[in-house]
Amino acid sequence: MATAPDKQKEEKLNMESVNWGGLTWFNIERPTQREMDYLAQHYPFNSFDLEDCLSRRQQSKLDVYKDYLFLIFQFSVWDSVARVSKSDKVSVFVGKDYLITVHDGQLKPLVNLFRDCQSNEEIRHENLNNGSGYLLYRILDRVIDYYFPILGAILAWIDDVEDAVFDETVETGPEVAALRRDIITQRRILRSVRTASIDLEKQIGRFSKVDLTVPFGDFMDHVNKSCETLDEYTEIIEIFKDTDFVLSTDRLNHIMRVMTVIATVFLPFIVISSIYGMNIHLPGSVNTGSWMPFVIIILSTSLITGVMLYYFRRRRWI
Numbered sequence: 001m002a003t004a005p006d007k008q009k010e011e012k013l014n015m016e017s018v019n020w021g022g023l024t025w026f027n028i029e030r031p032t033q034r035e036m037d038y039l040a041q042h043y044p045f046n047s048f049d050l051e052d053c054l055s056r057r058q059q060s061k062l063d064v065y066k067d068y069l070f071l072i073f074q075f076s077v078w079d080s081v082a083r084v085s086k087s088d089k090v091s092v093f094v095g096k097d098y099l100i101t102v103h104d105g106q107l108k109p110l111v112n113l114f115r116d117c118q119s120n121e122e123i124r125h126e127n128l129n130n131g132s133g134y135l136l137y138r139i140l141d142r143v144i145d146y147y148f149p150i151l152g153a154i155l156a157w158i159d160d161v162e163d164a165v166f167d168e169t170v171e172t173g174p175e176v177a178a179l180r181r182d183i184i185t186q187r188r189i190l191r192s193v194r195t196a197s198i199d200l201e202k203q204i205g206r207f208s209k210v211d212l213t214v215p216f217g218d219f220m221d222h223v224n225k226s227c228e229t230l231d232e233y234t235e236i237i238e239i240f241k242d243t244d245f246v247l248s249t250d251r252l253n254h255i256m257r258v259m260t261v262i263a264t265v266f267l268p269f270i271v272i273s274s275i276y277g278m279n280i281h282l283p284g285s286v287n288t289g290s291w292m293p294f295v296i297i298i299l300s301t302s303l304i305t306g307v308m309l310y311y312f313r314r315r316r317w318i
Contacts, residue, residue: 015028023135024098062196075189107146109143130210154182
């Protein structure tokens with residue numbers, strides 16, 4: 001439990017705390033170097049772990065130490081208006097009588113759970129009474145449940161794209177590409193969470209007063225289900241991409257057929273106008289000439305055409 005001087009120090013820092021039954025949950029939103037210096041002075045944390053808390057580019061991982069665990073989880077934050085997902089990193093220190101969360105305040109389930117524990121004694125007792133390991137499980141479980149509405153929003157987006165793909169009047173290429181990018185981002189984030197969670201399952205029990213085998217197994221089921229759902233979405237969007245390509249190619253072929261017919265219809269006019277446009281007196285022109293130049297031109301062009309057709313045939317182009 002934090003002492004009075006510590007509490008005064010916390011008030012000056014971007015740090016809040018809540019405690020129950022000998023367990024203190026410190027929540028640090030939008031961390032700076034000052035908060036990391038405070039943790040370095042009061043806890044035996046590895047300096048590299050403190051640096052990772054401020055680093056913007058970190059994959060989900062678990063570092064195991066004798067007295068504590070250090071975790072980094074990448075979670076998805078969904079912008080329902082722009083339909084864009086971005087990753088939000090949460091760093092967690094788990095010790096015997098403390099749990100420290102370091103994040104940017106964008107992950108609503110984590111922020112809401114901390115606020116609920118601050119304001120509601122019953123919720124505080126429910127989450128903090130069984131040790132830091134159990135509290136960590138409650139945080140992770142709350143966050144993974146937050147994924148299901150996101151998956152539902154992506155599914156609704158997929159339904160909209162499906163209708164647009166088969167509508168020839170709508171250009172769906174950019175929409176399919178944006179949806180595919182978002183699903184890939186979600187898969188990358190969740191797969192890293194699943195990998196780190198598998199290792200965490202073996203370590204979290206020593207910081208919990210209750211057996212977490214069944215609850216944590218349920219959490220892993222939710223993670224696996226989310227990953228499988230995203231895999232299904234990936235297959236669907238790949239089908240959309242192929243379908244859009246096939247339909248676009250078919251529309252292009254149809255246009256090319258029409259243009260070819262038009263070009264073929266006007267080809268005789270082009271040939272005749274080209275021949276009589278030469279600076280040579282030909283039969284039938286204003287200044288009537290001999291047939292010899294006309295015959296030579298026809299034979300020359302026929303010979304060139306025949307050579308080209310023979311070459312195309314040898315190349316199996318026709």
